[in-house]
Amino acid sequence: MRALIALDKFKDALSAREACAVVDEALGAAQPGGARDVCPLTDGGEGFAEILTAAAGGRCEVRAVADARGHRVEAKLGFVAWRQVPIAARRLLALGTLRENDLLGVVGMAEASGLALLPAGLRDPWQTASVGTGELLRRAADAGVKAIVLGVGGSATHDLGFGALAALGWQFYRNAVDTVAAPSPATWPQIVAIVPPTGGRLPPIRIACDVQNPLVGERGAARVYAPQKGCRAEDVAALEAGTLRMAEMLAEAAQAPTDLWLRPGMGAAGGMAYGLAAATGALLVPGAELVSAWLALDARIDAADIVLTGEGRFDASSLEGKGPGALVAQARARGKAVHFFAGAVAIAAPVGVTLHVITPTGQRMPEALAACRENLGAAVQAAFAPALVSGCGRG
Known part of the structure; x- marks a missing residue:
């Protein structure tokens, strides 16, 4: 047998x-x-980077990064040669410019910004930020990868990826001089301007995701997922209102389509999908199908x-x-x-x-x-x- x-x-x-x-x-x-x-x-959450990297014969390194509440944790980051990625998975990733020896970075949001990393008393989407995921993305880019695949399951955040963007050089101003280092919904009211970095473009990013929820609305991230991350029912409406305000502000700063936040999948991982799509042009790929093909x-x-x-x-x-x-x-x-x-x-x-x-x-x-x-x-x-x-x- x-x-x-x-x-x-x-x-x-x-x-x-x-x-x-x-x-x-x-x-x-x-x-x-x-x-x-x-x-x-893996469903795109815990173990995403380690499992996919091992399956393709790649290597993992461990980096000290911020968790969703700013404490340092050790997170795995994978590096895989493009030639080792199965053909069916390559087709889904649609990275036609990559060559056989190019490196692909494999990042799992749950490694740095995961809900499972926080004890119950610290689970609060108003106070959590995705800075650590941005640190992993930056490390992958600095290591010379030609593309990054990011699994966004299991997140503890609802920050539209602003924490990650801050780690990638985006600036979130509270006045003409001072910036918010790790923007979370609790600090959103302070933000008056968002400014993109002047250089250092990231390689293409593919977000492995099966969520079809838009960022806002009845099936949006605040109403559907924030309560699972510790948001009180009476605070959901305020979180939704702040989400829309910040989505509009990011769209203007990034010159992104004004209806982007309404598209399917943009609510994934507390809006991480939206933030990276608007700011970096990241594209969604079907997560379960990608994992199945990769394995x-x-x-x-x-x-x-x-x-x-x-x-x-x-x-x-x-x-x-x-x-x-x-x-x-x-x-x-x-x-x-x-x-x-x-x-x-x-x-x-x-x-x-x-x-x-x-x-x-x-x-x-x-x-x-x-x-x-x-x-x-x-x-x-x-x-x-x-x-x-x-x-x-x-x-």
Whole structure:
């Protein structure tokens, strides 16, 4: 039996790479001798830079950058030779001017400006800024990359990318002389002018994103995503009003189209997509499709007899076309048996998917998170160890 082991992260417990390693070890113990293909997944958030860089045989460096509240954290930045990027992924990135030996920078916003980096008490989109992501973009550019791909999942910010732009040389004036170093919504009322840098153009940026929300409106970033980042319900309207004011100001400074903020995807990552699109001409690419092409998932699924995937929680969002959900759809379309491992389950498994709840009955969340590694390994053993005796697995 050849198994494809492709899991996403178990939030606050295991990274995608760690989860895959646990399953690989447990399955190997349960069914020794079977072939196993290990492929950590990412939905554009945590692990984006590390997973894509490793898959393409690139190298990662670690940089000390600002997190969303200004504290220093270590973040990974990937460098990949263009020749190592699969052809299908190259087509999606549409970077026709790159040569085989050119370097591509791979940046994950969650590495620097991620929500998971902040304890609950510090999660507040009024006070967070994307400076650290801008520092990673600047480092990639300074290293000579010819293009950058940026994953924007898992952000803690709603700053329209102003923090990143500040790190890239844009200036946000509160008067004729003084500037705001890390513009966040709390400081937006102070900003009276935005001035672009005079030189040092960035290489082309491609934003891996599956969000279709515009920046403002009923489905805009403030109304849909800011509450998930700590914004109180009674403050959403004020955040929306400030968002529109600053979007107009940036459009004027960058000479960007005045309807740009209404286009699909511009609300991604608290408006990071809008800020980079307006200021640098960054373009959006479909994130799940890019990851699938980059990791050659179609070919790896075809080569597998069985697919093991999972993430921390299995709910309706799990089947919305990102990460494990996209993998499940691809595997089912090819008639492959799928086993999905999750810490918590909110919906029934679709046809063709065997669902495994790894958390023992009665185990509370703090204990389940601490024991996630052991729980996941035990669930895999329970699902597949009987094959040693009877020759058939148990779902």
